[in-house]
Amino acid sequence: MAINISSFIETLKKEVRHYTVPVVDLIAVQTKDPFKILVATILSARTKDETTAKAAQRLFEAAPDKKHLAALSRDEIQKRIYPVGFYKSKAVYLEKLPGSLEKFGGKIPETIDELITLPGVGRKTANLVMSAAFDKDAICVDTHVHRMMNIWGYVKTKTPLETEMALRKKLPRRHWKEVNSVLVAFGQGTCRPVSPHCDQCVLQTQCPQKGVKPRKQK
């Protein structure tokens, strides 16, 4: 492999301002409220950060906490979160959320296993909430992180879950949280699967794919 994984992240970290900011950062700088971070992260699935941030803001105007959210109709939630991707499904998730929190005493749980029992929360979302809301050491592996880690040869895995487990062993703990901001942002903004911005990539000369588009041409 080209460079070790710590150097890889350190190099990107210096250039992070060039990349789009993940929605958790957008929300987290405005609030440390786990409820809002959780809701925004649920909304962010397969949706652009800017779209997600605006939708979350519209929703929070009417539902800044779980009590107010419980008072909203599914239709009202739908209207406020539109046009995030899969907004109908997400409206149902959010409608169920206050009730789902009851088995945790009405609070947002602080473990992965508990978080993924919530509607609309999978492993990627749970890890991001752990990191952004609770400042826990958690590695968020979205499809970009999964793809890049394999391209660079740091892991040889088939699923994002396997990648997460591999990184837990391989990646020094001090870098875990950085994956969630720096790497995620890099994957979305520069090292994208379609039309990557290789020309403005700080790791261009060391990239295993040099000039080759990361995307497979079937």
Place this chain on the structure above:
DNA sequence: AAAACGGGGGC
């Protein structure tokens, strides 16, 4: 116009 795509749920 059509395919690809930043997850997750239900089966």
Place this chain on the structure above:
DNA sequence: GCCCCAGTTTT
């Protein structure tokens, strides 16, 4: 495992 969910971006 496979299919569904929607709007945006890319081809």
